[in-house]
Amino acid sequence: MKAILSHTAGPPSTLKLEDIDKPVPGPKDVLVKINIAALNFFDSLIIEDLYQFKPPRPFSPAAEMAGTIESIGAEVSAFKPGDRVCGYNTSGCAREYITIRPAALSHIPEGVSDEQAASIMVTYGTSYHALKDRGDLKPGETLAVLGASGGVGQAAVELGKLMGAKVIACASTDDKLEFCRECGADEVVNYSKEDLKNRLKELTDGKGVDVIYDPVGGPLSESAFRAIGYLGRFLVIGFAIGEIPKIPLNLPLLKSADIRGVFWGAFTAHDKKGNQENISQLLAWLADGTLKPHMDSIFPLAETAAAIEKITARDVKGKVLIQI
Numbered sequence: 001m002k003a004i005l006s007h008t009a010g011p012p013s014t015l016k017l018e019d020i021d022k023p024v025p026g027p028k029d030v031l032v033k034i035n036i037a038a039l040n041f042f043d044s045l046i047i048e049d050l051y052q053f054k055p056p057r058p059f060s061p062a063a064e065m066a067g068t069i070e071s072i073g074a075e076v077s078a079f080k081p082g083d084r085v086c087g088y089n090t091s092g093c094a095r096e097y098i099t100i101r102p103a104a105l106s107h108i109p110e111g112v113s114d115e116q117a118a119s120i121m122v123t124y125g126t127s128y129h130a131l132k133d134r135g136d137l138k139p140g141e142t143l144a145v146l147g148a149s150g151g152v153g154q155a156a157v158e159l160g161k162l163m164g165a166k167v168i169a170c171a172s173t174d175d176k177l178e179f180c181r182e183c184g185a186d187e188v189v190n191y192s193k194e195d196l197k198n199r200l201k202e203l204t205d206g207k208g209v210d211v212i213y214d215p216v217g218g219p220l221s222e223s224a225f226r227a228i229g230y231l232g233r234f235l236v237i238g239f240a241i242g243e244i245p246k247i248p249l250n251l252p253l254l255k256s257a258d259i260r261g262v263f264w265g266a267f268t269a270h271d272k273k274g275n276q277e278n279i280s281q282l283l284a285w286l287a288d289g290t291l292k293p294h295m296d297s298i299f300p301l302a303e304t305a306a307a308i309e310k311i312t313a314r315d316v317k318g319k320v321l322i323q324i
Contacts, residue, residue, distance in 0.1 A: 003095030004304045005058040009049040012305035023099040027073040030100055036118040037062040037093040037322040040151055041240055044312045046091060055091045062093035064121035066114035076102055084108040086117035094304050096324055103272055106279050109287035116286055119293040119319040124282050126264040127155035134260045135233050139164025141210035144200055146220055147240055149176035149317050154294060156213045157183045168203055179317045200227035221245035232257040294318030
């Protein structure tokens with residue numbers, strides 16, 4: 001079978017398309033023929049050994065996928081050959097076949113495409129866990145989303161509206177902000193032109209933001225935190241800029257505000273039942289049309305490096321997919 005492999009730490013250009021042996025499922029495993037794999041910003045970090053999780057090499061990037069079960073192990077009962085499934089595997093999905101444990105898979109509902117199903121595992125899974133389980137977002141509250149046109153940002157905008165919040169999308173260009181409005185944002189802030197702290201305070205009538213969703217990091221984090229409201233919740237999603245901010249601790253003290261870490265990968269390991277419930281809800285919303293993930297682009301497997309470079313350049317609105 002064909003697979004994209006990372007043999008050494010480095011930029012996307014170090015990835016290689018190779019022929020490797022097709023895996024055989026163990027008694028507790030499922031063999032999935034992958035149709036669509038999905039990429040995320042952290043794929044650009046994993047291949048350079050800059051992410052929290054470092055899989056043993058050689059490995060394939062892409063942590064989420066959708067496909068069809070080809071065979072199952074003797075002890076597997078929840079799935080059968082021919083089932084359409086989507087799943088999360090931390091890495092390893094930029095290839096034609098993968099063996100995976102049943103707990104990492106979900107049935108794809110009728111009427112949901114592989115592209116849609118592969119698009120929600122990480123971005124919507126992260127954002128729903130962040131807003132629901134960590135942010136305790138309530139109807140009527142304000143939600144500010146930094147990096148709002150990217151994969152997790154777009155998901156946070158859409159889910160924030162679905163959960164009844166007033167959503168303020170923050171991004172670096174007017175073009176990206178127009179996309180955010182199409183995704184449901186009530187207000188927008190261009191932080192390359194406007195002072196982020198002052199504009200967020202203006203948009204909340206001086207009260208400050210209830211929940212801040214930050215996958216960006218760098219200097220924007222402190223600027224946004226200075227606009228948080230009393231008892232606000234600041235959600236640390238990631239550091240797309242590459243710089244980990246150092247927020248003065250007097251700021252959460254003065255507002256009785258919380259800084260809450262969000263590591264969805266750890267959540268999937270520590271609370272499998274809670275994550276499965278969240279994914280089931282997201283798939284149900286996909287099936288009834290409530291959620292409509294935006295596909296930025298679809299690359300062939302051989303061009304996975306170019307797909308990751310597009311994400312690294314922050315030239316993305318929504319999801320980047322790999323057609324296997």
